[in-house]
Amino acid sequence: MPDQNTPPDAGGSAARSARRDALKGVEPTPGVSKPDTVLTIDGVRRSFGGLVAVDVDHLEIPRGLITALIGPNGAGKTTLFNLLTGFDEPDEGNWQFDSRELASEPAHKVARGGMVRTFQLTKSLSKLPVIENMKLGATGQRGENFLTAHLPWLWRNQEQEIEGRADTLLTRFKLDHMRNEFAGTLSGGQRKLLEMARALMVAPDVVMLDEPMAGVNPALTQSLLEHVKGLAD
Secondary structure, three states, X not given: OOOOOOOOOHHHHHHHHHHHXXXXXXXXXXXXXXXXXXXXXXXXXXXXXXXXXXXXXXXXXXXXXXXXXXXXXXXXXXXXXXXXXXXXOOOEEEEEEOOEEOOOOOHHHHHHOOEEEOOOOOOXXXXXXXXXXXXXXXXXXXXXXXXXXXXXXXXXXXXXXXXXXXHHHHHHOOOHHHOOOEXXXXXXXXXXXXXXXXXXXXXXXXXXXXXXXXXXXXXXXXXXXXHHHHOOO
C-alpha cells in the first residue's frame, strides 16, 4: 500500500528523474544516439518550390521525457510535425516510431498507433458541447460503423466507457465545469486544454504539441505549462 505521505505524482517524478539520469552521459551534440528512443528520424527533407522547409539528417526522441523543438517562425517546426504525423509527405527520408516505419502511413493510422498531435490553431467543433468534442478523440467506436449504428446493444457499453474516460480527462484539465457548454464558448487557453485532453483519449505514447502557448492569456500560461509537464507522467 502506498505511503499516505507520498505525493500523488511521486512515482511519475521518480520515473522522470531516472530517465533524465540516463541522459546525463549523452553528449549535447546534434544527432547523437540516445537511450530508449521512441522516435528516430533519418534524412527527412521537404521543400516547397525552391524553399527547403525541413532538412533533418538524424534526430532521436527519448521515451517519457519532454523534448522541445525550438526555432523562429518559418523554421519548419510545424512542417516537420505534419510530416511525422501523416498530414504531409516528405520529398525523401524515413522515420520509425517504436521501431515501426511510419513514413508512408496516413494520419489516422499514425494516431491509432499511438502518436498524436495538436495544432497551432485549435480544431474544436464550436457547435458541439465540450464532452462531445472529447468523445471524438476516441478510436474504434463501434457506434460509428454504418452496419452497427442501429444496434445500440453492440456499442452502448463502449460508449459509456468512452464518456467516462472523457469525464476523467476533463476533470484532470479542469474543464469539467464546461462539460455541457458549446466548445465555441471556451477561451483560447481553454481550447488549448481541450485539444490536449482530447489527444489523450487514445492513450498515446507520444503527444506533439504545436505552439501550445500561442494565443493563451498570460493568466493561464502557468496552468497550461503544468499540464504539459504532467503529460510526461
